[in-house]
Each structure stands twice: as C-alpha cells, then as structure tokens.
Amino acid sequence: MRHSFHPSILREYDIRGVFGETLGPDDARAIGRSFGTRVTRAGGRRVVVGYDGRLSSPLLEHALVEGLNASGIDVVRIGLSATPMLYYAAASIPDVQGGIQVTGSHNPANHNGFKAVLEGAAFYGADIVDLGRIADEGDWLSGTGQTTTIDIMDAYVDRLIEGLEGVDQTLLEGLSIAWDAGNGAAGPVIEALTARLPGRHVLLFTSVDGHFPNHHPDPTVEANLADLGLAVARGRLDFGLAFDGDGDRIGAIDGVGRTIWGDQLLAIFAEDVLKTSPEATIIADVKASGALFERIAELGGRPQMWKTGHSLIKSRMKEIGAVLGGEMSGHVFFADRYYGFDDALYAAVRLMAATVRLGKSVTAMREAMPVMxxxxxxxxxxxxxxxxxxxxxxxxxxxxxxxxxxxxxxxxxxxxxxxxxxxxxxxxxxxxxxxxxxxxxxxxxxxxxxxxxxxxxxxxxxxxxxx
The missing domain is CATH 3.30.310.50 (Alpha-D-phosphohexomutase, C-terminal domain)
Known part of the structure; x- marks a missing residue:
C-alpha cells in the first residue's frame, strides 16, 4: 500500500492542513506509519502521542496511533495536552525515542496538524519531506505495536514549578497575574499550575473548546488580548499572560495594558538569565527588534540573529549551546535549567521569577524599553x-x-x-x-x-x- 499527501500539508516546521479538505484520518494513519518506520530504522521502538482541544484532534490521534502501531511501534498516549507537555513527556519518560502532537496550534478552528520530535531533536524540513517519500513509495515497516496511557500532568506541573527555585517566596506571594488560555489545550494545565503557585491568579477561558467561542487563541494579535487587558485593569493586576491554542507560544501585557511583544519578553528573560550565565549566547529570529540585540550585548551576552521558525531556532540553540532563544511569534526556548524546547507555560513561570529576581515590576521593565x-x-x-x-x-x-x-x-x-x-x-x-x-x-x-x-x-x- 501507498499514500500520497495533499502537497500543501507537508510544511517546513510541521504538518498542517484543513480537516476534511486537505487533511483527514488516512493522512494521520500514514504519518504514523511513516514516522514509526523512521523511529524503527533509527533503532527506536516507543513513541509518545498527545492531542490538542480541536474538534478533529481525537479522531486524528486515533488514526495516528493506529499507524504507529501498524509499523511495530509501541505508543504511550498522554491524551488531551498542550504541546510542551508532549515535548516534556518525550524528554522524561524512559525508553521513548520520539513524540507526535496532534495540533492546529493558532490556526483557524477547522485546521489541524502534527508537530514531532525524534531523539530529542526537532523534526522538520527534510525529515518531514522524507515522511512524504516513505508514504508515497509505501516504504513502510510492519509490526504489531502496543498502546499504554499515562497521566503526565502532575509530573509536568512539578517540573514547571522548579522554574521558581531559589526565588523569594514572600515576594512571589505579592504577585497578581491574569492568565488567558483562549479555550485552548493549555487551559487544564493553567488551572493545575496556578492552584499550586504563590500569588493571586485570575483565570480566563480555561475550559477547552475547539470552537474557540471567546476569541481566537493567537496571542500575537492585539485584538485577542482585549479580554486579558480588561481583567488586568479591573483587578489592578501586575501583568497578564495569553497562550496560543497548543500552549507553545506566549503573549503578555503589563499592568497598564501595553503589549509586551516576543522580542521584548526575550529582553526581560535575557537580563535574568545573564545574571547567572554571563557571556552566554542568546538567539532571536531575524524579525526581532534591533533594540533586543543591543540590549543582550549591553548585558554582557552574545546575541545571535537566526532564521525564523521554531524548529530552526531549537536546532540552532542545540548546535551552538545557546541558553535562551525566542521569536517575535512568542515561541520562547529556555535551555537555562530546562530542555531547550518552546514552552509558554514554563516561560510564564520564568517571568514570575524574573520580576522578583531582578527586583523590577514587569510594567517598569516594559516602561524602560526604548521607543521604536x-x-x-x-x-x-x-x-x-x-x-x-x-x-x-x-x-x-x-x-x-x-x-x-x-x-x-x-x-x-x-x-x-x-x-x-x-x-x-x-x-x-x-x-x-x-x-x-x-x-x-x-x-x-x-x-x-x-x-x-x-x-x-x-x-x-x-x-x-x-x-
């Protein structure tokens, strides 16, 4: 048997299409078989799988697991989850060689897709093209894999909270923060996380709903931050955080409602990280402000400009040993005391830590940034x-x-x-x-x-x- 994908769905950084038009269960099954074949040929035998809150995600996840099992791969299912949970599971569960998340990220509600990791590295570009080749040629291995299900939530939240280690608990208690999940997959994690965090937390739209009834979960569009701004203003909160549909991109506003763009967030994180890792390399994408690169150098760091794309940034960080990276799109990558993948929830915890460690409010840090x-x-x-x-x-x-x-x-x-x-x-x-x-x-x-x-x-x- 062979399978040909619609030519539009095999993208540079992930696999994406319109459910029912360019992407369906047969495609998911073929992706599972092709990815499973790659894992087996690399000497692996176990893959973790998760899915986001889109209406089509459970069906695609089921077909994906079928394809992986049919290639002889054992599957660990983590269920409904944010993409960083999948990355964490792939990095922390013993004897797992790869992972695939079914997710449409921040795209329209009828879109969906897949993000993958293999042996701890981003799976993109030529790797994705190769999945298409394997399917087109029917070059699949066959077998009978087994499936197990685990709950990774508590372990993941434990790991997120480690981002506050060494930070003055009393000062953390004084923080007040709004969190807008946008009805995306990060909602349940935000509920579990904030229940254990110090401080006061106001939660918006944490129920998972693939119709996205309140606003679209893309924190780079200012219109989508309106509800967050109202919550911060009404509660007189210190700052607000917003997340995309699968929880790997973060948006933020300060205490007076100003947007803090991806490169501005990275400037805050850079100041915090360079306190303990002087002269470290920090990467930002080519769309980032010149003010960011100047600020990193001013703080004693080594700024590096790199190509846009979450997979490209992750790979470059690993290649040169960078401790921190980010994009204008809100992907933030901590290799400093973390795994180097894009995790908006961990970035949120590290923003809490940064404002306390630096002794400056998020609003004051935003105010001090040069006007561009x-x-x-x-x-x-x-x-x-x-x-x-x-x-x-x-x-x-x-x-x-x-x-x-x-x-x-x-x-x-x-x-x-x-x-x-x-x-x-x-x-x-x-x-x-x-x-x-x-x-x-x-x-x-x-x-x-x-x-x-x-x-x-x-x-x-x-x-x-x-x-």
Missing amino acids: FNTPELRFAIDDARKFEIVDEVRDRLHAAGAQMNEIDGVRVDAPDGWWLLRASNTQDVLVLRAESRTAEGLARLLSEADGQLAESGINRGSILGH
Whole structure:
C-alpha cells in the first residue's frame, strides 16, 4: 500500500492542513506509519502521542496511533495536552525515542496538524519531506505495536514549578497575574499550575473548546488580548499572560495594558538569565527588534540573529549551546535549567521569577524599553516559486548598490537609524516585509526604500494581506 499527501500539508516546521479538505484520518494513519518506520530504522521502538482541544484532534490521534502501531511501534498516549507537555513527556519518560502532537496550534478552528520530535531533536524540513517519500513509495515497516496511557500532568506541573527555585517566596506571594488560555489545550494545565503557585491568579477561558467561542487563541494579535487587558485593569493586576491554542507560544501585557511583544519578553528573560550565565549566547529570529540585540550585548551576552521558525531556532540553540532563544511569534526556548524546547507555560513561570529576581515590576521593565517605530508583519500573496525569486532579485540589486545587510533569512537591510526585512514565508505563499526605526521619519524612509525594491520586481504594497 501507498499514500500520497495533499502537497500543501507537508510544511517546513510541521504538518498542517484543513480537516476534511486537505487533511483527514488516512493522512494521520500514514504519518504514523511513516514516522514509526523512521523511529524503527533509527533503532527506536516507543513513541509518545498527545492531542490538542480541536474538534478533529481525537479522531486524528486515533488514526495516528493506529499507524504507529501498524509499523511495530509501541505508543504511550498522554491524551488531551498542550504541546510542551508532549515535548516534556518525550524528554522524561524512559525508553521513548520520539513524540507526535496532534495540533492546529493558532490556526483557524477547522485546521489541524502534527508537530514531532525524534531523539530529542526537532523534526522538520527534510525529515518531514522524507515522511512524504516513505508514504508515497509505501516504504513502510510492519509490526504489531502496543498502546499504554499515562497521566503526565502532575509530573509536568512539578517540573514547571522548579522554574521558581531559589526565588523569594514572600515576594512571589505579592504577585497578581491574569492568565488567558483562549479555550485552548493549555487551559487544564493553567488551572493545575496556578492552584499550586504563590500569588493571586485570575483565570480566563480555561475550559477547552475547539470552537474557540471567546476569541481566537493567537496571542500575537492585539485584538485577542482585549479580554486579558480588561481583567488586568479591573483587578489592578501586575501583568497578564495569553497562550496560543497548543500552549507553545506566549503573549503578555503589563499592568497598564501595553503589549509586551516576543522580542521584548526575550529582553526581560535575557537580563535574568545573564545574571547567572554571563557571556552566554542568546538567539532571536531575524524579525526581532534591533533594540533586543543591543540590549543582550549591553548585558554582557552574545546575541545571535537566526532564521525564523521554531524548529530552526531549537536546532540552532542545540548546535551552538545557546541558553535562551525566542521569536517575535512568542515561541520562547529556555535551555537555562530546562530542555531547550518552546514552552509558554514554563516561560510564564520564568517571568514570575524574573520580576522578583531582578527586583523590577514587569510594567517598569516594559516602561524602560526604548521607543521604536516599527511595522507589524506586512504580508503579500505571491506565487510559491516567485516569492523566492523576488527575494533573490532584491538581494542582487542591494549587493550591487553596496548595501549593508544580513542574509541569514531573506534580506535584512541595515541603516544607521533602523532596518527593513524582506523574506519568503516557509509556510505560506507570501512575502513578509517588516521595518523598524528610532524615528517615525526614519520608518517612512525605510518603507519607501523597501517599496522601491519591491516595485522593481513588479510588486505593489497595495496587495497587503494583513498582520
């Protein structure tokens, strides 16, 4: 037997599709068989599986487990869970070689997909392409695997709480925090975690509901933080936290309702981590503010800019021994006293620890950050092949003009007062433009420069898709 996937679902960082249209149980079963074949050929025999709160997730999880068992793999099921729980289970359960989470992350309610880890490393790029090849060729191993079910929640919450070790308990008791789960899979963990945390905690939308009735669980969209802002204001709380649908991305607001973006959160974490790991390397993605890289260096750390994508950041951190990493999208990766995977719940605990250890409120730290003028991600619909050609054309023209730029992921063009970035998305048929300056006039000039380059390649910024 063979199986061919819809060409749109095998993505760079994970596997994603529209349930009932491009993705269904047969695909999940084939993914299980292909991944199980990879695990067996690598000498493994046991895989952990979890799923998020989407309506289609239990059905896809069932088919995935069938496929894994049919390849001879024993499966440990952890049930409804946040993605970091799956990563934790794969890292902590003895004799487990891999893991797969059924999750649609922050995507629309009718979407779903899979995130995987193999032998403690991110499973992405060529690995995902290889799953497609194995299925297309029917190059599957066969066997009869067994299935067991375990409850990982208590052990996971114990591990999260370790993020507060050595922090003054009295000062932690004084914190007041709002937590918005957005009806995603992180809700039950947040309930269990906050029941054991010091301080006062206000919980929003922790019941798991795949219809997402209150707001969509994407904390990078400010409109989705409105309920959190009201809770912080009404309760006069210190700060608020928001989570995406599977709990691996974090959003935050301070005590006066200002958004704390992913790179700004990373600046706070960097200050805390560098106290105990001086001169450590900290990675941020190419979309992050120049102010972040300057701040890391100012604190004595070694900033490194890297490609956008949670799997790419995780792999780079492991490769060079970085203690901390993050993305504008809200993925935060702690290798400092943790495992190096993206865990928004652990990041939340570490934010509590940081504000106490540094002796500064989250609001004060947000207030002290430099004022920068920047755009959100400006996205343009572009044919899949053409998007890479356009970036190459812009790069060639900038080289000819002697521009100063970073080419690690697209082109990030540096200027004395800021920068602009053009990159091709690895997950969608779009180009992404972002710019930042220390002045409004500088931002306008940088955008004009970027527009000029796009125009030379036949692209008009009027075709914006939005943030």
